[in-house]
Structure formats: structure tokens, C-alpha cells
Amino acid sequence: MNTIDTLQFAFRALTAHRLRTFLTASGIAIGIAAVILLTSIGEGVQQFVVSEFTQFGTNIINITPGKITTHGGSLGAIGSSRLLTIEDAMALKRSRYAQYINTSVMGNAEIRAQGRSRRVTVYGQSPDFPNVFNMSVSTGQFLPADDPRNPRAYAVLGAKVRTELFGNTNPLGEILQVGESRFRVIGVMAAKGQVLGFDLDDTVYIPTTRALEVFNREGLMEINVAYRPEAPVQAVTDDLHRILVARHGREDFTLTPQQQMLNTLTTVLNVLKFAVAALGGISLLVGAVGMVTLMHIAVSERIAEIGLLTAMGATRTRIRILFLMESTVLSTLGGLGGLAIGSSIAWLLKVLVSGLPVSTPWDYVLGALALSVLIGLVAGVVPAMRAANLDPVTALQTE
């Protein structure tokens, strides 16, 4: 009995009970559709989060003051960590891996211009800031490359601040008051929108040293080092570490490569995606239980037929294959149906609900299909074994 005949035989058995076949296949279809839909959403969310996160570039190492460790003795005996300073940043700039360095301080301040005032996030940044974070200027220019210890009092506006304070008039050359200090506006950033909850357009950028004065701070909040993409991240980290330890005498800072954060994030999102797929898997499991039940019923109903086939010379292997084929055909049909349903709902969601990140990962789709074939095989094994091991004499006596 060749494969085509076996398939045809299985098909005839399934079409003999259309409703029953349809319902059981639906169980599998719903499961597969759930898996596909949920993983599509999971994948979409992952892509969305990662792209939000990497839009500023991935070859960045962030340096923050203080070292997170647990000490045995009292904290007072060791003393507080040294601050990160502009001089530290200037030393790091001499690392052979460093491409751009940015020094960062942020805070809330009241800004005033043209008789209007607004409370916004004020960033103290270096002239390299747009290069480090892939930001661009729409009008004018970013902060000029002055001596970082004594930069001129220039300010660059976020897109929203510009419209809020200056309306349609040209802000370039105007005076902007930040706290008690006065700055001259030399540029406006391109609109960036919200990123992970921060409105990057409702901001003002001023030189770091000036920001330290505005906020009355001694040390930097963060130094961002952009290294050449081809440089190995470990070598870069080691080099930066060496420079800072030489300056501070000990490790009282924390180096966090963006890549490392990204890896952590990806791991978390993968777990999330898997968990969501597992949820879909539960409904698939329910469908599979339905299939096992159906196959047992099919065998019980067809005991006489099995006896007949045996009498006509079908081997046990043949009987087993017939029933395995039947359950596999059934689950594959269900799987294909689920694939169609799942991916069309995913597509509809994407089209109808704009902003919902949905992306159907094709490897998951193929995986789901393979899974439904596998479910058919597994669901069919026990019933098929039962069918093959029937005693033909008893089977033939069954009506």
C-alpha cells in the first residue's frame, strides 16, 4: 500500500464523519491560531522595544558614579565615591577606542523667553551628544566644540519647547533664561517624540559645565562613550576601566555597555515571548486531548474493519500507519486552518489597530505547523497501537 493510497484511505475515513472531523480539527486550529497570534504580538512587542532602545545606537558604554557592591564593614570607613568630572571625560577621550564622548547632567528647571515660561527637563550635554545618540539638528547648529571646562552660554531647544516658547518666530539668536542664567539659542533639535515615556522634544540642551552651575552640582550624572562599532566591547570596557582607575585610585564607578543591557532586555523579552507562546500552547494541548479521544473512538468504531483488513492481508505495521496517517492528516488540516486564522487575525490587528506592534515570525509559524503534525503523530500512537494489536478473530466477531 503506497503513500498516496494510505493518504486517500485516511482522507475517506475523515470525510465519512465531516462534522466530527471539522470539530476536532477546529480544536487544533484554535490552538495553532492562538500560538501564532500570541507569538505575533510577542514578537511585535519585542521588535518595538528593541528598536526604541537601539535608536540611539548600540556601541555606547555608559559610566555612572559609584559602584554597586556590598561591603562588610561600615560604609563610613570606606568613604563616599569620588565624583565623575569633566576632567575624567577628557581623559577618557584619549582612549584609543573612544570615538565620541558625552557628559551628561539633567534636571528640571524653569525656562523663560519672550515673556513666556515653561518647566522642562534641561540636559547638560557635550558637543558630541548628537553623534553619540544619533540625534539631529533641524535648525541652526548643536553646541560648539568649546573648551569643556568653560563653554560659551549657548542653548539648543527641543522641537516642542521651540513652538511653545517662540511659536512661529525664528528662535535663533534669541535669549533664553534657564533658572538664573541666560543662554543664547543657536539651534533647534529635530522632533524625536516620546521614547520609553520621556518626551525628548520638551527639553533644552546646554553645555554640561553650565548645567552643573544651573543645578548647583559638583559631578556628572553620566559619561557616555561611543566606541567604534568594530571594536570588541570587552577591550573597550577594559581600557576605559584602566583610565578611570588610574585617575580615581580605585573602582568607584560603574561601566554599563549598552550591548549588555540590550542582551538582558532581549533575554527578558524572549522569556516573555516564550511565556505567551506557552499560553497558546495550553489551548493547543486541549485540542490535542480532543484528538486522542477522537482517534480512540475511531478505532473502537472500526474494530470489525481492522479485523477485515487483517484478514485481507494488511500487516500490523500497515494498520498502525493507517491510523497514524489519519490522525496526522486531521491535525495537519487543523494546523493549516489555525495558520490561516491566526495570521489573518494578526494581519487584521496590524491594519485596523494602528500602533499595535504585531509581527508574525515565520519560524514560529513553521514551528507551529510542525507542532500540529507532531501532535497528530503523538495523539495517534496509542490508538494506532491498539488497532494494530487487535486479535483478528475477535475483531471480526465485532459488529
Added chain:
Amino acid sequence: MIHLADITRIFQMGDQSVYALNKVRLNIAVGEYVSIMGPSGSGKSTLLNIIGLLDQPDKGCYELDGKNVTDLTKDEQAQTRRDKIGFVFQSFHLIPRLTAAENIEIPLILSEIPPDERKSRVVEALHAFDLQSRAQHRPAELSGGQRQRVAIARATILRPKAILADEPTGNLDHSIGAEVMMLLEALCQTGTTLIVVTHDRELSARAKRHIGMRDGKIVTDTS
């Protein structure tokens, strides 16, 4: 053709051993027409099952068509059944979801005969058993006589050496039963061995050789 030597078949009923067949010796030549008669429980069906390789003896030796088939594996038995034996049952045993033509085709499919040849042989068989007009009907749409004709067409399509019929007319009324028997007898005349198990005296009387059984033993064997 069929040589049974000291065939014994024991069934365990609780802690009792029941001898369904007790040292049965039987030789049947090619083309013979044999009827096996006996009361219920006399072992006639067990004998037929053993001849048809559906059941295995506990003791004894069985030679079929010049070959010792006593110790064949399950797969070898299946193959021997397929190639040498045709079964006809009291309850027809047609597959309800398949048409008459498809039911007849099953043995051809099992022996992997190419589709073209299958079709022509099925058409031939339908013709031989006067079933052309019923080819596309399912068993439920056929009369008892038609069903048994389909079953016989199926049993003979691979041209077996022997046809084993267990009460072939048991579910048919008298005249239809006689027609069916004439079909089987016509096959016997072309050289096929025909063994009919029955407890119907009239049916048994049609055979050339009559075997009577009682308590697992052959008690009469007359020609």
C-alpha cells in the same frame, strides 16, 4: 493444498483448558469443495481461522500450498493470507464509507497493484458478479445478496488458491443464498479450493465432501 497434522488449539477459560481443536488431521486437495458442519462450539470456526492463518495452533503442523506455514511471523502470515486466501463472512464485512467498487479494490491496494490495472480489474470483477450498476453505491444502499456478491468479488479479486466462507448465506434469504452459493461453486469449478463452514444441512449437502465436527474433533469425513 492444505495439510493439517495433529492441530491442537487450546483456549483458557478461567482456570480450565478447553480444547477447541484436538489433534485434528485433515488434507484438502486443490479445487476441492468441502463443507464443515457441527454444532456451536465444535471447533469448526476455529479450524477455519487456523486454515485462514487468522489463528495459530498450539500444537501440530500446517502446510499450505506446499509450504510449512506453522511458524510464520505475523507479517509473513499477513502476506500469505493476502496472496492465497479469500474470506467470505456471514456479515459481509464491507467498509460502510466506501462504495462497492472501492470495497472490491482494497485487496489490490494492499498488494500495491498500480492504479490503472486496479481499475480494470475492478471493472472486470463488477461485471463478473453483475454489479456494474451498483459500483458507486455504498453498502447501506445495497441488498443483502448484492452485499455478499461485493464481498465475494473482493475475496476473489486477487485470485486466491482457497476461499474460506463462514456461514456465507447466514444473513440471506433462501433463494438469494442459493444464488450466492452458485457463484462460489462456479469459482470452485475453475480450480479454487472452497471450504464452507455452516450448520445448515441443505447448504452442506451441496459440497462434494462433508466434514462433521464435534468437541474439537473431526467425527465424519464423507465424499
